[in-house]
Amino acid sequence: MSKRDYYDVLGAKKGASADELKKAYRAKAKELHPDRNKDDPTAEAKFKEVNEAYEVLKDADKKAAYDRYGHAAFEGGMGGGPRPGGGMGGNPDFASAFSDVFDDLFGDFMGGRQGGGRQRAARGADLRYNLRVSLEDAFSGLAKTINVPTSVACGQCNGTGSEGGSEPTTCPTCSGMGKVRATQGFFTVERTCPTCSGLGQIIKNPCGKCHGAGRVQKERALSVNIPAGVETGTRIRLAGEGEAGMRGGPPGDLYIFIEVEPHKIFEREGTELHCRVPVSMTDAALGGDIEVPTIDGGRSRVKIPAGSQSGRQMRLRGKGMPALRGGVAGDMFIELAVETPVNLTARQKELLKEFDELSEDNNPESSSFFSSVKNFWDSMKG
Numbered sequence: 001m002s003k004r005d006y007y008d009v010l011g012a013k014k015g016a017s018a019d020e021l022k023k024a025y026r027a028k029a030k031e032l033h034p035d036r037n038k039d040d041p042t043a044e045a046k047f048k049e050v051n052e053a054y055e056v057l058k059d060a061d062k063k064a065a066y067d068r069y070g071h072a073a074f075e076g077g078m079g080g081g082p083r084p085g086g087g088m089g090g091n092p093d094f095a096s097a098f099s100d101v102f103d104d105l106f107g108d109f110m111g112g113r114q115g116g117g118r119q120r121a122a123r124g125a126d127l128r129y130n131l132r133v134s135l136e137d138a139f140s141g142l143a144k145t146i147n148v149p150t151s152v153a154c155g156q157c158n159g160t161g162s163e164g165g166s167e168p169t170t171c172p173t174c175s176g177m178g179k180v181r182a183t184q185g186f187f188t189v190e191r192t193c194p195t196c197s198g199l200g201q202i203i204k205n206p207c208g209k210c211h212g213a214g215r216v217q218k219e220r221a222l223s224v225n226i227p228a229g230v231e232t233g234t235r236i237r238l239a240g241e242g243e244a245g246m247r248g249g250p251p252g253d254l255y256i257f258i259e260v261e262p263h264k265i266f267e268r269e270g271t272e273l274h275c276r277v278p279v280s281m282t283d284a285a286l287g288g289d290i291e292v293p294t295i296d297g298g299r300s301r302v303k304i305p306a307g308s309q310s311g312r313q314m315r316l317r318g319k320g321m322p323a324l325r326g327g328v329a330g331d332m333f334i335e336l337a338v339e340t341p342v343n344l345t346a347r348q349k350e351l352l353k354e355f356d357e358l359s360e361d362n363n364p365e366s367s368s369f370f371s372s373v374k375n376f377w378d379s380m381k382g
């Protein structure tokens, strides 16, 4: 399924200003919010699409990239995808993203919805990890341990943020609304509750270890299996391995973005591998067997037919890359590069001259062609 244009998704025109985009986004998000569209099964997907579009277009850098390259700007490779939301200790491989847009939304117009003192849990952020692998590893697949700096649920309070794991209580200032109203002259102003910072709940005895946040920063070692056949742009999702949620909320996901390093011999096209193989002039002329390296670390014997020209392609069935989602492995193609001999001995020169003389008798057509070319150049000189 092809992705819709982000401007279309938001119902904004191309090149819309930040303010216009924000307005368009709010209107769409209100219209499509799943809580208001309980009878429409497609509403949630649409809502996510709108959030994704705004996530990109609200960020000046991402917007510029999208305006230039379209969706391709975020599909694998360098610098694409979700970028930092901060808080990851300056590690450029990681980005905490996706969820801040929901904060915008709840903060702006969903503030009065809850109440009743329910646990205000929030899903943890998704993380991105860029992993470079060699073509050999992409061929065979690999098991790897990666260190993920992330925040995890605090063990001391079980993620609740309260000392001893006691439940947070409803904020007495805002009665759980997260907002307070104040009258200033003619106006009634609504602002974030100063007591609970908008959370609607307060923690009477904050946990000593996490200071009430319910999560702590930690580096986790994670073993991942990179399947055979990955290519640059492949994403591997590890559900639930992202940042811990706030106050007992579910964790986010971890996405591993694969980049396959260029190889010194092979060029890859999907599951096909291509390489150039040098062959001697005599092997090319007389035919012969050569050995070529293969990506599995072995060697394959290839028969060179007599009279092969430079550039001739030969196929080694099934010696290419495995298909990521199963199925037949690709083929390997070799392109012959016939080498002209250098540093000839006197004897070799003699033999080649003799060969040349014989060739003229042997190949009257080509010799007549060459002699006509020679005549032409001679006439130009004269």
Ligand SMILES: [Zn+2]
Pocket (backbone or CB within 6 Å): 171, 172, 173, 174, 175, 176, 177, 178, 179, 193, 194, 195, 196, 197, 198, 199, 200, 201
């Ligand atoms: Zn409050």
Ligand SMILES: [Zn+2]
Pocket (backbone or CB within 6 Å): 154, 155, 156, 157, 158, 159, 160, 161, 162, 207, 208, 209, 210, 211, 212, 214, 215
């Ligand atoms: Zn704690």
